[in-house]
Amino acid sequence: MPDWSKLVHDHLAQLALEQGERAEVIEELAAHLDETFADLRHRGFGEQDATQRCLSEVNDWRDLCRKIQTARRKESIMSNRVTQFWTPGLVTFLLSTVLLALSEIFGPKPWLLTWGHAPTAVVYIPWLMALPLVGAVGAFLSHRAGGSRRAIISSVIFPVVPFIAAILVVAPASLAFDHSIAHHIAPESIFMGLLGLVLAPGAALLAGGLLPARFLRRRSTSRNPTS
Amino acid sequence: MIRSGVKRGTAELAILSVLETGELHGYEIARRIEQQTRGKLRFTLASLYPLLYRMENNGWVRGAWEVSGHGRRRRRYKLTAAGKKKVSPLRKEWSELFRALRRLAKVAHA
Numbered sequence: 001m002p003d004w005s006k007l008v009h010d011h012l013a014q015l016a017l018e019q020g021e022r023a024e025v026i027e028e029l030a031a032h033l034d035e036t037f038a039d040l041r042h043r044g045f046g047e048q049d050a051t052q053r054c055l056s057e058v059n060d061w062r063d064l065c066r067k068i069q070t071a072r073r074k075e076s077i078m079s080n081r082v083t084q085f086w087t088p089g090l091v092t093f094l095l096s097t098v099l100l101a102l103s104e105i106f107g108p109k110p111w112l113l114t115w116g117h118a119p120t121a122v123v124y125i126p127w128l129m130a131l132p133l134v135g136a137v138g139a140f141l142s143h144r145a146g147g148s149r150r151a152i153i154s155s156v157i158f159p160v161v162p163f164i165a166a167i168l169v170v171a172p173a174s175l176a177f178d179h180s181i182a183h184h185i186a187p188e189s190i191f192m193g194l195l196g197l198v199l200a201p202g203a204a205l206l207a208g209g210l211l212p213a214r215f216l217r218r219r220s221t222s223r224n225p226t227s
Numbered sequence: 228m229i230r231s232g233v234k235r236g237t238a239e240l241a242i243l244s245v246l247e248t249g250e251l252h253g254y255e256i257a258r259r260i261e262q263q264t265r266g267k268l269r270f271t272l273a274s275l276y277p278l279l280y281r282m283e284n285n286g287w288v289r290g291a292w293e294v295s296g297h298g299r300r301r302r303r304y305k306l307t308a309a310g311k312k313k314v315s316p317l318r319k320e321w322s323e324l325f326r327a328l329r330r331l332a333k334v335a336h337a
Contacts, residue, residue: 024292024302025276025280027300028253028276028301028302029272029276031252031253031254031299031300031301031302032253032254032257032272032275032276033272034299035254035301036254036272039254039258056271057271057272057273058271058272058273059273060273063273064272064273064276064277067273067277068276068277068280070277070281071276071277071278071280071281071284072280072284
């Protein structure tokens with residue numbers, strides 16, 4: 001018979017509850033599996049069949065972990081959003097902003113991209129090279145708090161959100177309503193801005209964020225090969 | 228008026244209904260529901276416990292540890308006063324949903 005306590009304990013390793021409360025949840029779920037197994041055996045199932053049926057009680061341990069966490073925590077949903085999205089998102093945003101400032105002050109001259117007569121996009125290569133690390137930090141923080149894939153990705157790309165807002169909302173609005181700005185800003189410059197401030201840094205953040213997220217997910221699901 | 232959260236409500240009603248008959252632990256709750264619905268409703272470990280914990284947080288059920296005859300520790304759940312009050316409105320919602328579906332089916336067949 002499998003060691004249900006160990007199995008549940010391994011799968012719920014990331015259950016972010018107080019130690020005593022976590023131990024109670026693990027004990028209760030292990031007792032449930034234990035009883036399911038005993039009942040199945042009593043009804044004539046072979047040991048392997050009974051084990052498989054017990055294991056099929058949970059398809060996604062990570063999802064169960066998240067649901068239990070939400071259900072047990074008094075502050076629940078809001079608190080989860082703060083720990084899984086807002087905190088990692090703000091950390092990545094702060095790190096990215098500080099690194100951009102450092103690149104501007106101490107780094108080499110930026111790479112200037114031009115497209116016809118459009119204003120240039122300014123690309124800070126050291127900043128871009130550091131962004132995967134920032135993305136990895138965001139992914140790690142969100143994952144550690146039990147964040148879903150969507151929460152992880154959102155917090156990883158959070159630093160480029162203000163740039164998207166500025167370029168896609170403010171710039172077209174300025175073009176439409178302010179003729180003196182329109183005179184200086186061509187639509188091509190919006191694309192150049194998107195490329196330099198959103199697409200390139202966004203890709204760098206994602207490259208750094210998705211790899212560790214994948215690794216951490218794989219590690220948490222491979223802790224027990226029976227799952 | 229049927230709430231959008233009726234699906235969760237029906238699952239809650241199933242648990243509250245079986246707990247109306249007496250105190251039960253998690254596995255017994257799942258088995259009892261499966262038996263009484265002749266297998267139509269089945270709670271797995273993954274679907275049962277998050278719901279039970281949420282209901283406990285809402286104050287509808289209360290869990291307490293006990294030691295079984297085999298020396299195994301189990302958590303037994305019982306309905307609280309707030310839980311008992313919740314049963315009747317949930318039952319009404321459930322039967323409203325059935326009535327609405329029956330009406331809808333009749334219109335569709337006509």
